[in-house]
Amino acid sequence: xxxxxxxxxxxxxxxxxxxxxxxxxxxxxxxxxxxxxxxxxxxxxxxxxxxxxxxxxxxxxxxxxxxxxxxxxxxxxxxxxxxxxxxxxxxxxxxxxxxxxxxxxxxxxxxxxxxxxxxxxxxxxxxxxxxxxxxxxxxxxxxxxxxxxxxxxxxxxxxxxxxxxxxxxxxxxxxxxxxxxxxxxxxxxxxxxxxxxxxxxxxxxxxxxxxxxxxxxxxxxxxxxxxxxxxxxxxxxx
Amino acid sequence: xxxxxxxxxxxxxxxxxxxxxxxxxxxxxxxxxxxxxxxxxxxxxxxxxxxxxxxxxxxxxxxxxxxxxxxxxxxxxxxxxxxxxxxxxxxxxxxxxxxxxxxxxxxxxxxxxxxxxxxxxxxxxxxxxxxxxxxxxxxxxxxxxxxxxxxxxxxxxxxxxxxxxxxxxxxxxxxxxxxxxxxxxxxxxxxxxxxxxxxxxxxxxxxxxxxxxxxxxxxxxxxxxxxxxxxxxxxxxx
Numbered sequence: 014x015x016x017x018x019x020x021x022x023x024x025x026x027x028x029x030x031x032x033x034x035x036x037x038x039x040x041x042x043x044x045x046x047x048x049x050x051x052x053x054x055x056x057x058x059x060x061x062x063x064x065x066x067x068x069x070x071x072x073x074x075x076x077x078x079x080x081x082x083x084x085x086x087x088x089x090x091x092x093x094x095x096x097x098x099x100x101x102x103x104x105x106x107x108x109x110x111x112x113x114x115x116x117x118x119x120x121x122x123x124x125x126x127x128x129x130x131x132x133x134x135x136x137x138x139x140x141x142x143x144x145x146x147x148x149x150x151x152x153x154x155x156x157x158x159x160x161x162x163x164x165x166x167x168x169x170x171x172x173x174x175x176x177x178x179x180x181x182x183x184x185x186x187x188x189x190x191x192x193x194x195x196x197x198x199x200x201x202x203x204x205x206x207x208x209x210x211x212x213x214x215x216x217x218x219x220x221x222x223x224x225x226x227x228x229x230x231x232x233x234x235x236x237x238x239x240x241x242x243x244x245x246x247x248x249x250x251x
Numbered sequence: 252x253x254x255x256x257x258x259x260x261x262x263x264x265x266x267x268x269x270x271x272x273x274x275x276x277x278x279x280x281x282x283x284x285x286x287x288x289x290x291x292x293x294x295x296x297x298x299x300x301x302x303x304x305x306x307x308x309x310x311x312x313x314x315x316x317x318x319x320x321x322x323x324x325x326x327x328x329x330x331x332x333x334x335x336x337x338x339x340x341x342x343x344x345x346x347x348x349x350x351x352x353x354x355x356x357x358x359x360x361x362x363x364x365x366x367x368x369x370x371x372x373x374x375x376x377x378x379x380x381x382x383x384x385x386x387x388x389x390x391x392x393x394x395x396x397x398x399x400x401x402x403x404x405x406x407x408x409x410x411x412x413x414x415x416x417x418x419x420x421x422x423x424x425x426x427x428x429x430x431x432x433x434x435x436x437x438x439x440x441x442x443x444x445x446x447x448x449x450x451x452x453x454x455x456x457x458x459x460x461x462x463x464x465x466x467x468x469x470x471x472x473x474x475x476x477x478x479x480x481x482x483x484x485x486x487x488x489x
Contacts, residue, residue, distance in 0.1 A: 018403070026404060057404050062385055064397035065404040095364075095396060111400070112392040113365070120358045126333075127351070147300055152427025153391045154350040154420065158333060159302035162349070165256070166264065166295055166303040182392065189390025 016041070016052040016069060026057035026067055030105040033076050033233075037240035051241050058108045066111050071097045075106055077233020078201055078224050088193035091226065092183075092206040094119075098190045112186045121178055127161045131174035138212065140173035144180020145216040149188040156181045183213045201226050254279070254290040254307060264295035264305055268343040271314050271471075275478035289479050296346045304349050309335045313344055315471020316439055316462050326431035329464065330421075330444040332357075336428045350424045359416055365399045369412035376450065378411035382418020383454040387426040394419045421451045439464050 016024030027039040040051040055069035071091050079085065085104045091097045094116045099109035122128040147156050160177050163169035169177065198221040200210055207223065214221050238245070254262035265277045278289040293307030309329050317323060323342045329335045332354045337347035360366040385394050398415050401407035407415065436459040438448055445461065452459050476483070 057400070060397075062388070063406075064385065064394075065400040065406050066397065067400045067403055110393050111396040112390065113363070113396050114392055116363055117392055117395075120362060124358060124362060125351070125354055147302065150300070152350065152423060154352055154355055154423060155348050155427055157355075158349040158351050159298075159304065162295070162303040162305045165305055168301075168303050185390060185392060189393055 016055065020052075022052055024052040024054045024069075026055040026069075029056060029058040029109070030102075030107045031056045031072060031076075032105045033080070033236050033240055036072060036076070037237055040241060042241075049242065053237060056106060056109075060108075060110070066109060068097055068099075068109060068111065071099070072106055073233035073237060074201055074226060074229045075099050075101060075233075076104075077231075077236060078199065078229035079104055080236055081229065081232040082224060084197070084199065084222075086196045087199045087222075088191065088196055089199045089201055090190070090210065090221075091201045092210050096186055098186075100191060100194070100196075102196075108191070110189075110191050112189065114182045114186045118179055118182050121157060121182075122175060125157075127157055127174070127178065130161055130164045130171055131178070132171035134175045135172060137173045137176040140169070141176040141180040141209070141212060142216050144177040144182075145184035145187070145213045146180075148181035148184020148186075149217060150184075153181070153185045156185070179209065180213065180216075183209060184217070187213060187217050187219065197222055199224055201229055203227050254293065258290075260290055262290045262292045262307075264293045264307075267294060267296040267347070268340070268345045269294045269310060269314075270343045271318070271474055271478055274310060274314070275475055278479060280479075287480065291475060294344060294347075298346075298348070304347060306335055306337075306347060306349065309337070310344055311471035311475060312439055312464060312467045313337050313339060313471075314342075315469075315474055316437065316467035317342055318474055319467065319470040320462060322435070322437065322460075324434045325437045325460075326429065326434055327437045327439055328428070328448065328459075329439045330448050334424055336424075338429060338432070338434075340434075346429070348427075348429050350427065352420045352424045356417055356420050359395060359420075360413060363395075365395055365412070365416065368399055368402045368409055369416070370409040372413045373410060375411045375414040378407070379414040379418040379447070379450060380454050382415040382420075383422035383425070383451045384418075386419035386422020386424075387455060388422075391419070391423045394423070417447065418451065418454075421447060422455070425451060425455050425457065435460055437462055439467055441465050 015021045024041045039054040042051045056072040057067045087101045089099045096112045096114045200221045203226040253259045262279045277292040280289045294310040295305045325339045327337045334350045334352045438459045441464040
């Protein structure tokens with residue numbers, strides 16, 4: 014990511030609560046061949062236990078989705094390598110929780126003793142559903158091993174391991190999500206991840222509104238650009 | 252392991268409840284250059300949710316420790332790549348729960364984005380204790396990310412990440428352990444793992460009896476040999 018420690022320029026994190034105006038005023042501005050450029054900051058928060066959480070990029074999607082659909086109050090889920098569950102209140106991002114779901118899946122599927130027993134990555138809806146269900150109830154480091162034990166004792170087909178593991182991790186994430194405080198749950202995703210999370214939400218009976226992540230990203234960036242360069246935005250509008 | 256699917260001869264799993272006599276009668280017997288040899292079976296159980304669990308090797312340690320110390324009723328913790336928490340009742344192994352704690356630690360420390368921020372593997376008792384504490388309370392896939400976020404926002408030294416991560420995983424394991432049903436908790440371990448788990452047990456205030464894993468293994472194997480070859484054992488005794 015261009016604004017990360019290993020990117021072009023390290024951009025700061027602004028603390029929650031954060032809105033688009035705050036992101037824009039915290040931007041790192043520079044020029045590329047004479048053209049104005051800006052890197053938006055990430056967002057940080059601190060949980061009640063005193064540990065930090067950070068995001069970089071998702072804040073634009075979340076605030077973009079909020080503005081575009083006029084949702085001011087929601088619990089927004091953005092699945093991914095590092096899934097985010099963010100609380101949007103009065104149009105501002107007030108807090109969030111990250112889960113290393115996608116990264117753990119890759120590590121367990123490709124490099125673990127459990128993954129070594131898996132055959133292929135075809136989607137098995139029944140195994141996925143079983144995984145989601147057990148993942149919401151069992152300690153994660155234990156649940157993961159059940160895939161290996163079930164295969165070794167003949168209770169699970171090796172071809173089902175990948176889907177079961179994916180379900181376990183998503184189930185554990187759903188069980189650990191922050192409180193929505195009565196607000197609606199928004200699933201901000203696209204492609205295969207959107208399909209998987211939709212299926213998982215249905216397994217646990219969690220109502221949600223799906224929003225396309227790509228549209229939210231473009232919308233959020235356009236809104237941020239208007240905040241960053243109001244004159245330019247006026248010129249384009251005129 | 253010689254009795255695993257990729258070992259010399261695949262030995263079965265016997266179901267819980269299991270004792271040393273049961274293990275011996277389920278042994279796979281063969282000869283090596285005319286000398287009698289046997290591979291003991293592993294042990295399997297099924298949890299209330301219908302998923303299997305398996306162990307191979309730890310059952311000898313657990314039953315050996317029980318017989319040697321005359322403990323018939325305990326919850327036994329054997330830390331490792333795949334940690335086991337086993338219930339010993341009336342001298343028999345009646346059930347257990349596996350956690351992929353050690354394997355997850357290696358994957359996260361060596362191959363993840365969180366581990367990439369860590370510097371070295373020196374033991375930091377304070378960071379370890381914080382990890383144990385947070386690991387008992389937070390969803391694991393979220394807690395893991397806090398190491399990265401704390402480093403990025405200046406709240407944790409990169410040199411503390413390894414200990415903190417280790418603490419998180421052990422804390423999550425402790426929080427997810429099976430019920431002891433009033434029995435004492437036994438820590439069956441040796442070396443660095445014994446030290447780490449002792450420290451973790453103290454953080455959560457869990458009383459336990461430490462037993463050396465090596466002595467338990469030798470004791471268990473000797474007892475199993477007597478069951479397998481009673482005449483030989485009598486000859487040695489005479």
